[in-house]
Amino acid sequence: MSTTQSFVPSTSRSVATLSAGPIDAADSFVEVDLPIGEIGPHDLLVAVKAVSVNPVDVKQRAGNQEQGEPKVLGYDAAGTVVAVGTDVTLFAVGDDVFYAGSIARPGTNTECHVVDARVVGRKPSSLSYGDAAALPLTSITAWEALFTEMRLTTESTGTLLVMGGAGGVGSVMIQLARALTGVKVLATASRPESVKWAEAMGAHHVINHHHLREEAKAVAPEGINWIFSPFSAGNVETYAEIMAVRGAVVAIDEPEGLDLLPLKSKSQSWQWELMFTVPLHAPDDLSQHHLLNRVADLVDRGVVRTTATQHFSPLDARNIREAHRAVESGKMIGKVVVEA
Structure with a gap:
């Protein structure tokens, strides 16, 4: 791993679900410290500043059968790169990014998140982290x-x-x-x-x-x-x-x-259309990196606007639960975001 930072944490405070069940179940959302895990050659370690909740989060939570095993959800994030893998050339420490990640890896509802740089784009400079987190997926x-x-x-x-x-x-x-x-x-x-x-x-x-x-x-x-x-x-x-x-x-x-x-x-x-197809089956494909950069350009030019309509803070179990509740209501307009 190559990084200009002298300290990379070994664990990250995360919001996880322990088992399938209703949204108000005691273990539907819990706060736990989990290992960050290995930062692979193509990976970034991102300090997460904001996330968004999508219908896929609700579906994953409802279908979680890993009883007792913490499952971190979240498939949208905006934050700052704090470490980069040995083969990363697209980003450097200190860059602001936004992305949706992969359904095959732990999600973004965490303080520090490992993601493949090839599915990451630059955060629109004209948006806050919360407004940017509404857009990737x-x-x-x-x-x-x-x-x-x-x-x-x-x-x-x-x-x-x-x-x-x-x-x-x-x-x-x-x-x-x-x-x-x-x-x-x-x-x-x-x-x-x-x-x-x-x-x-x-x-x-x-x-x-x-x-x-x-x-x-x-x-x-x-x-x-x-x-x-x-x-x-x-x-x-x-x-x-x-x-x-x-x-x-x-x-x-x-x-x-x-x-x-x-x-x-x-x-x-x-x-x-499944946006996880590329990270799951074509990891060398840079199309999502390029399209997110294109979207960022369109946002910064005032052509595309954020779709964030509800904001919660901080990024904890209570607010992730409320964001899921908003999505489950079936009455959402735009997106709900949770900021650190």
Whole structure:
């Protein structure tokens, strides 16, 4: 390990979950000192200044079967590099960074976090750590869905439907699609406050997901070319009906018993986006590093804004629990962050 600092701690104060169960269970969130572990040749050690909570955190907590074994969640962070591995060339000690990390490694709800530098970007200099921590996971998901799966470019035209336009990913996807493509952006929302938020993000039209078929056809009678779907259960037939010939769905959920046959008649396609694919299966791929840097540039130019709407502090078990509670409510607009 190469570092300009003389002292690197061996343990880190962490917020962990001990077992699956309801959010208010005594061991749903506990504060423990855990070993930092080895800093590999491609790793950074980051002093975490802020984290964000995503639906994946709630899913991981609910499905944690490691009874009695502390599991640290958290897949968003902003902080400062305090040590670097021997092969790291992208960052140096003292750099401010933001990232989502990997689901295969301990999460970010900790004082000091080890992460592969190749999935890390520079923190937007115009944002606080909290506002920056709201962006990595959702930005990676939105960017990969738009530009890797849908293959949109600056020259692309047509119609994109963003389901859940006031959610974390939807909020970023609307902004990126407006800034970097020529497509018409539709978004779904139903409550007045979520409609207002989706409009503020830049949606050309906001439609009610409770009346998806009727309102989508009214706004896009020629058919929708791309649909981003975080809520796929029960929607496949409607998607097939409102999409154009050879339209495409990119989904991030995995509803049980999904039947895609309704898409066949119009030669429509279904793809999945998982932002953990790169760290899990292509660790040498620098695409997430580059896209996070690009997002940081867009933020600092005033093109993309943070989606943080709720802030808690400090980073302790009580506030992580409250952040999870906000996400579990199903009424989140934007993102919730917890600052150290």
